[in-house]
Structures are given as C-alpha cells and as structure tokens.
Amino acid sequence: MTTQTEPEVDTQEILKILDSRKKEISVTLKSCAHCSLCADSCFLYRCRKNDPEYMPSHKVINSIGTLSRKKGKVTRDELEDIKEIVWKRCVLCTRCYCPLGIDIPSMIALARKICRSQGVVYQYDEEKREPQK
Amino acid sequence: MFISDLINGPLVRFSFICFFAGTLYQVLSFITLSKTRDRHPARQQRAAPERKKESDLLDRTSFAYRFAMFRLTVFGRYPVMMAVTIIFHLALILTPLFLFGHNILLDVSTGLHFPSLPESVTDSMTMTVLACCLFFLFRRLFVKRVRAITTFSDYMMLSIAGAPFLTGLLAYHHVGHYETMILAHMLSGEIMIMMLPFTKFIHMIYFFINRFILINQNTLGKGGSRVWR
Numbered sequence: 001m002t003t004q005t006e007p008e009v010d011t012q013e014i015l016k017i018l019d020s021r022k023k024e025i026s027v028t029l030k031s032c033a034h035c036s037l038c039a040d041s042c043f044l045y046r047c048r049k050n051d052p053e054y055m056p057s058h059k060v061i062n063s064i065g066t067l068s069r070k071k072g073k074v075t076r077d078e079l080e081d082i083k084e085i086v087w088k089r090c091v092l093c094t095r096c097y098c099p100l101g102i103d104i105p106s107m108i109a110l111a112r113k114i115c116r117s118q119g120v121v122y123q124y125d126e127e128k129r130e131p132q133k
Numbered sequence: 134m135f136i137s138d139l140i141n142g143p144l145v146r147f148s149f150i151c152f153f154a155g156t157l158y159q160v161l162s163f164i165t166l167s168k169t170r171d172r173h174p175a176r177q178q179r180a181a182p183e184r185k186k187e188s189d190l191l192d193r194t195s196f197a198y199r200f201a202m203f204r205l206t207v208f209g210r211y212p213v214m215m216a217v218t219i220i221f222h223l224a225l226i227l228t229p230l231f232l233f234g235h236n237i238l239l240d241v242s243t244g245l246h247f248p249s250l251p252e253s254v255t256d257s258m259t260m261t262v263l264a265c266c267l268f269f270l271f272r273r274l275f276v277k278r279v280r281a282i283t284t285f286s287d288y289m290m291l292s293i294a295g296a297p298f299l300t301g302l303l304a305y306h307h308v309g310h311y312e313t314m315i316l317a318h319m320l321s322g323e324i325m326i327m328m329l330p331f332t333k334f335i336h337m338i339y340f341f342i343n344r345f346i347l348i349n350q351n352t353l354g355k356g357g358s359r360v361w362r
C-alpha cells in the first residue's frame with residue numbers, strides 16, 4: 001500500500017507571483033493603519049455576529065500578509081488556512097470600504113491566485129453544511 | 134556636547150532631506166510602477182440612455198432618507214472615531230506648522246516663516262493631539278475588532294507620533310530639565326520626520342494616491358486615472 005504524500009509547496013512559484021506585485025503588496029500592508037474602520041462595510045462581518053476574523057483587513061493581513069511576511073515559505077497547512085480565509089470568509093463582492101482606499105478585494109484575489117498555483121482550491125461540492133451560527 | 138550638536142544642526146537638515154527625498158522616491162516609484170488607463174471605449178462613447186423617470190415611492194430629498202443614507206457611511210457607523218481621527222490629524226499637521234517656537238527657528242535658519250497662532254491656542258492643540266493618542270491607545274487595548282489586528286508596530290506608530298507633542302508640551306511648560314527636554318523633543322521630531330515616507334506613516338502619501346489616482350471601487354473625485362503595473 002502506498003501512503004499518499006502531500007506535494008511540496010513550490011516556494012519559487014509563490015515568490016514569483018508575489019514579486020510581480022511587490023510594491024502594491026508592501027504599500028497595502030504598510031499603509032493599513034490597523035484602524036478597523038472597514039469592519040462594518042463587510043456584510044459577512046455583520047452576518048457573523050461581528051467576528052473580527054471576518055473583518056476585511058483581518059483577511060488581508062492573514063492571507064497576503066502571511067505569504068509576504070514568510071516570503072512564500074509556507075506549509076501546506078498554512079495554505080489550507082489561507083484557503084479558508086480567501087474563499088470562505090470573502091466572496092469578492094467589492095463592497096468593503098477603507099478610508100485610506102486600500103483595495104482589499106484585489107489582495108484577496110491575489111491570494112486566491114497563489115493558492116490556485118499550488119493546487120489549493122476551495123471545493124464547494126465538498127462543503128459540509130453547518131447550521132448558521 | 135557632541136550629541137546635542139548633532140541633534141541641533143545636521144540631523145534637522147538630514148531629517149528634512151530624508152522626508153522630501155523619500156516622498157519624491159515614493160511618488161516616482163508609484164508613477165513608474167503604474168500606468169494610465171483610459172475608460173473602457175464602450176463606456177466612453179455611449180452616453181447614459183435617457184430613462185423615463187418613474188415616480189419614486191421614496192422621498193429621496195427628505196431628511197429621514199438622507200439621514201438613513203448618512204448612517205451607512207463610515208461617519209455614520211463610527212461617528213466618535215471619525216470625529217477624533219479628523220481632529221487628531223488636523224491638529225497633528227497644523228500645530229507644528231503654525232507654532233510660534235518653530236517659526237522663530239525657521240526664520241533664523243531660512244529667513245522665511247509661516248504665520249503663527251497664539252501660543253495658548255497651539256498649547257491646547259498639543260494637548261488635544263495627546264488626548265486623541267490616548268483615545269487610540271484605549272481603543273487598541275479594549276475594542277475587540279481593533280485588538281484582533283493590532284501588532285507591535287501600531288503601538289510604535291502611536292508613540293512616535295505622540296512623542297514630539299509630549300516632549301514639546303513638557304518643554305514649553307518647563308517641566309523637568311528644559312535643555313534635556315528640548316533635545317528629546319528635537320530628536321523625537323527628527324525621528325518622526327525621517328520615518329514619514331518609509332514606515333506606516335506612508336499612508337500620508339498613499340491616502341491621496343489610493344483615493345484620487347488609482348482606479349478602484351472607492352476612488353473619489355473624477356474616478357482616478359491609473360492602475361498598478
């Protein structure tokens with residue numbers, strides 16, 4: 001019997017995507033004042049009883065922020081966590097409002113692209129329906 | 134004393150050079166890394182089609198409607214925070230520019246100076262800035278959603294912004310040893326000026342780029358003209 005081994009994460013590939021939009025990412029992460037004024041503009045934040053994990057800036061910081069801080073050296077588990085953030089906690093509706101004009105959806109979309117490049121994709125057909133909390 | 138000589142003269146000039154060169158660098162690198170984009174041709178040609186006005190159930194000019202719409206904006210959702218942040222930023226930028234003490238030094242070294250506000254006014258503005266800093270600090274410590282994204286750098290940012298005001302206030306009121314306090318004030322002011330274009334304070338430059346130049350869903354003004362890459 002063969003045990004299924006998880007494929008390695010291709011750090012170079014991730015780095016290539018990150019580098020293609022380097023300045024944009026660094027400026028986004030730097031200029032975010034961590035003020036949380038974007039919270040209420042996300043309908044998911046409000047539907048989920050104001051859970052901070054659904055706040056637009058929280059999602060960017062923990063997806064693109066993590067990837068860029070670790071320079072692409074993430075494990076598959078970490079990519080799976082990022083997958084949860086960028087697919088389950090954001091629907092790219094582009095309604096979020098940041099007074100500093102940070103383009104949150106474009107960063108989430110970029111994180112999705114990086115996940116996809118590693119074959120980490122959200123499978124809607126495998127979704128377990130849980131009762132709404 | 135060597136250190137005080139350094140802080141007194143060369144470091145002031147160096148920090149201003151840092152600020153202007155850094156700002157120029159950030160603006161130029163934005164321009165080289167972005168490109169202009171015209172509006173989509175289809176959108177340019179087609180004027181919005183005449184629509185027959187249907188009678189509206191809502192009275193969109195009523196105060197109730199306007200107030201309900203206002204409640205949806207960031208000012209309506211976080212009125213206290215927005216009021217504090219506007220007062221904070223106005224006082225933060227205006228106080229050092231129109232401060233009597235600063236204008237004297239500016240006049241001595243360049244021959245030019247801004248008009249000065251009465252010292253009692255700038256003194257209260259200084260205290261206002263410090264009060265706002267305290268408000269931000271407590272918000273960071275006690276509001277759940279703010280704490281969730283707070284990192285060490287946020288506390289650093291608050292201290293670096295607040296330090297010149299605290300030391301300036303103490304020096305003005307001659308609390309403690311004046312010479313030392315003024316040195317601490319100058320040093321903290323220089324550090325802040327140097328850091329403006331490179332650290333989280335970069336939002337001062339990118340606020341305008343993000344909201345007026347880059348095209349995105351929240352662009353103000355004419356809707357922006359450039360995109361990244």
Ligand code: HEM
Nearest residue numbers: 145228229234255256259297298301302304305319322323
């Ligand atoms: C870069 C060099 C700087 C120098 C040489 C300098 C020098 C001075 C001097 C001589 C005073 C007058 C103290 C007195 O009246 O006895 C003063 C006060 C003050 N400075 Fe500065 N300063 C600098 C930077 C800054 C910066 C960057 C800020 C703020 C962003 C700042 C904010 C203040 C404030 C708020 C006061 C007055 C406090 C009060 O009246 O209660 N200074 N500074």
Ligand code: HEM
Nearest residue numbers: 033034035099100218222269287290291294334336337340
């Ligand atoms: C014209 C330029 C500026 C604009 C439009 C601007 C705008 C903003 C906005 C929208 C926020 C988020 C809301 C908040 O947390 O208060 C913010 C936060 C902040 N800004 Fe500015 N800013 C400008 C310049 C500056 C400068 C020159 C400094 C300091 C030297 C500064 C220091 C801060 C600090 C410390 C915060 C974080 C407050 C917190 O901890 O919540 N800003 N700014």
Ligand code: SF4
Nearest residue numbers: 032033035036038098
């Ligand atoms: S994304 Fe904008 S509104 Fe949200 S925390 Fe960052 S600076 Fe504040």
Ligand code: SF4
Nearest residue numbers: 042090091093094096
């Ligand atoms: S794009 Fe994502 S983060 Fe922004 S409002 Fe929509 S779901 Fe929320």
